[in-house]
Amino acid sequence: MTGQVEGKVALVTGGASGIGAAVAELLAQEGASVVISDVDELKGPELAAALGRAGHDAIFLHQDVTSETRWADVAAEIEQRFGRLDILVSNAGIGILVPSIVEMSLDDWRRQTAVNLDGVFLSVKYCLPLMRKRGGGSVIMMSSLAGLRGSATLAGYSATKGGVRLFAKAIAMECAAAGDGIRVNSVHPGIIDTPIWRKDSMGAPSGQNAPVDPEELARLATPLGRAGHARDVANGVLYLASDASSYVTGTELVIDGGMFAGTAPRRP
Template sequence: MAGQVQGKVALVTGGASGIGAACAELLAREGASVVVTDVDELRGPEVVAGIKKAGNEAVFLHQDVTSEARWIEVVAEVMKRYGRLDVLVSNAGIGIGVPSITEMSLEDWRRQTAINLDGVFLSVKHCLPAMRKTGGGSVIMMSSLAGLRGSANLSGYCATKGGVRLFAKAIAMECATFGDGIRVNSVHPGIIDTPIWGKIPTGAPGQGQNAPIDPEERAKFATPLARAGHAMDIAKGVLYLASDASSYVTGTELVIDGGMNAGGVVRPAPAG
């Protein structure tokens, strides 16, 4: 079914790479005009160029999601350019891993919280009024499987993504109370093959960073489906939440994790 978001205007933060880029590309392919924002002024325009080359509509705006002043400017530019905002994909985020929470600096804790949590708060604060003028829409907040369960070495990341999960539910209830036609949901990726895995330490406490994690190898043992997901797997879930196909879905979690959150499987030992 093509054109699932035809005529809608979508804003995707952190859209220069990984999951954000896949979301921007798929939403544009399905008919949305997409505003891609990121701090990456090299890859962001490249994503937009690819979207336009495919015959779809997109624009890149440089944005640090922790800047409230920039949020005001970005939303004003979206409304000036397109006159509406239907979909917000609050995706920008970072992951900072440490062998032990005792080794995490307050500076890193605050930086991660500023991007992963403050940035989502600011996105909602400044996009809701525009979406209400439009007459409704869909807010999609990118959380994580780490927002549903604990993960060693990623306690600070878990704190932010767990916050996003409950923030989404609270804003869903607020929008329902307002009767503004805006649905709000969170998405929870599991092991997805993106560059973030190269930044997570694998050493024991006190030993720092070992070789980067291979997401495919980890997923082979950690997920019931025995493979890592891809950015487009998440984008397809985002497309569903952005489209009218999910018109009765709000305040919930879309978990896309190869079955990890459901439990584990015992595989037979290889023959021989």
């Protein structure tokens, strides 16, 4: 099946690399006009240009998702250029890993909360009016497996991603009550092989943690015995963005190789 989001306009925050880039690429391939927003002024324009060369409609907008002023500008630019917004993928996020919560600085706690929660709140605040003008749409908030269960070294991250999960449900109920045709769901990736793992672990400050091999970690931790790929998550986002999920709202899509379901010791 092709053209699953043909004629729609999508905004993907944190869309310059990793899961966000895979989402932007797949939505464009399936017919959407894609707005890629990110703080990365190198990879973002490169991706938009590559999609354009492939015959897709894509633009890049520099954006710090914690800035309310910039959110107002981004919403205005989308309305001026496209006149509508059908799909919002609130993907931008950071993860800070610490050996113990007592070693986490308040500055890092607040920085992570600003990106992972404030950024999602602002995305909804400024994008829902655009969607309501055209009579509907799909909001997809990127949470995490860490938003469904606790992790000993990711307490702060889990707090933000758990917040995203319930925020999605609350906004889904608000939109349903308003009868505005907007569906809202959250996506919960597990161990996904993206460039962030090759940096200091989960985006922690330089020198604080060694890089992690996602394949080795997934081999030990997931029932399927392997890491997922960004395209696996993008496929889930495409489903939620398309009309194929027209009766799906207020729920979570878990893409984790079976980790949340339980354990499955593999035979030799």
